[in-house]
Amino acid sequence: MRDILLLLPDFLLIVVGFLVCRYTTLNRPIWESMEKLVYHLLFPVLLFTSIVRNPLNPADAASLALGGVATVVLGMGLAYALGRWPGVDPMLHASGAQTAFRFNSYVALAMAERLGGAAGVAQMAVLVAVCVPLCNAGAVLPLARHGGHHLGRELMRNPLILSTLGGLVANLLGLQFPDAVGTTLQRIGSAALPLGLMAVGAGLQLGGLTIAPKLATALLTIRHALLPAFALGFGLWRQLPPLELTVLVAFAAMPTASSAYVLAVRMGGHGPFVAGLVTVSTLLGMVTLPAWIALRLAVG
Template sequence: MPQLLLLLPDFLLIVSGYLLCRHTALSRSVWDGVEKLVYYLLFPVLLFVAIIRQPLEFGALLTFAGCGLAVIGTGIALAYALGRWPGVDPLTHASGAQTAFRFNSYVALALAERLGGVQAVAWIALLIAVCVPVCNVAAVFPLARHSRQNFGAELIRNPLIIGTVSGLAANLLGLHLPDVLTTTMTRVGSAALPLGLMAVGAGLQLGALKDAPGLAACLLGIRHFVLPLVAIGLVHLVGLPPAQQVVVVAFASLPTASSAYVLAARMGGHGPFVAGLVSLSTLLGMVGLPMALAALQAFS
């Protein structure tokens, strides 16, 4: 299946990062610098370019965008609720909660092109534009609260939020960058996914998932089981056109953002636990995404 093959390279990049960190001269000290580069430059540029390159028509696609926000909102609510369970470690929950509702924007754009060409890419760009700010705020909040950092200050200077909001503002204002600058930024942003995934592999300690196996199972269950089901129900309930139904369900079935690990590591969270979640999410997405699309077709 095309969707299955699409996510396989992501998982192989995680494996390569793991092997390079442990069996070559590219040791942990090298990957600390890579994490900072990805977090402070590459991912923000990727988000900015992804949002600014596609025209956004919010009025015409209000219901469609609403479905995406409803899916993300469900994930946030359920992930936060897990923190109230007895015995859940606050730091581990604050670090891993984001994996239940964040999504891999790069994979989303690549997948959209396979599903519906330029039009589907524009739809995914809209979902990225409206959902990434919500996801990033929801991801930063528990980490900032647990580390007793000023939440407002963390939001203002968070590079992922800066990249997203600035891209959205530029798009809505109709700003057009010179071609040479757009090309340069696109190339910079394109380095975010491979280096981000390899950094995940370098920090990978699957044994860290044993610190909270129940929490890990619940977070991944939300990401790869609950959210796709919610999306299938929503698109039928509001009567979206078939092509948009496919995009929303695919969006809800994406693996979690690889930058989740970098965010947790940079903000003093449980990085190895999140690295394990990202790795398993990528693997689950390879199977779960085509299954979700098949389920949508079966219910249509």
């Protein structure tokens, strides 16, 4: 029950964003500006500070990092393969494919602390550091192709990729900020989650997923069933230590990243479809994430 309640505030923030946008004077033009703020400033700062403040030692977590990368690569391959289905709309696929392999890093770090304290956070930080650039590159690829953007240029100027790489370098160099600077960055980053989730709700259209229900079902199946099953099998095969195995399974079972909607909108994708996927993924995660953790404990 406590694990389920960890995701409940995320879902409620999406509902709040939907209600505020639909039934108050804070309508779409305001939220469009908010999406830009979240995408270009708040989420990058959140990613940077999350990685910098959690010590990394990649040499001690090579198998864990390999498991995270393998899980993401599998998700990318399966998601891309869906684009070859007969009748799949290229725009919808380019917009929604990212939701099959991206993950909510903020919830991941919070869950890791609950599962393993500081050690759990440090291990999840390794996964965040190595997988966020890969996930963002994989998300940008189909959107860049569909929108006619130059892939290399989009990757080099993507604020989520740049902030993650910057955080990784700063972490490995042992960079320390003065207290005033560090606190300011943390407060900026802390605004990313509520405003980002409310922006998802503001862009939500209840019929968003009905445009392509089969594609939506397939993407959510990859995110919430196939990837956690693979991660569990990989961890058992590699004989990961108990906490690393738990963290890897939790990572693979995370709901998709709320910033997926913002990225889709900023790159000309189908926002309502992605907003629906993010909302349903968050709701599913409230049930499937505790279930996968329970299964890992049962078989481990």
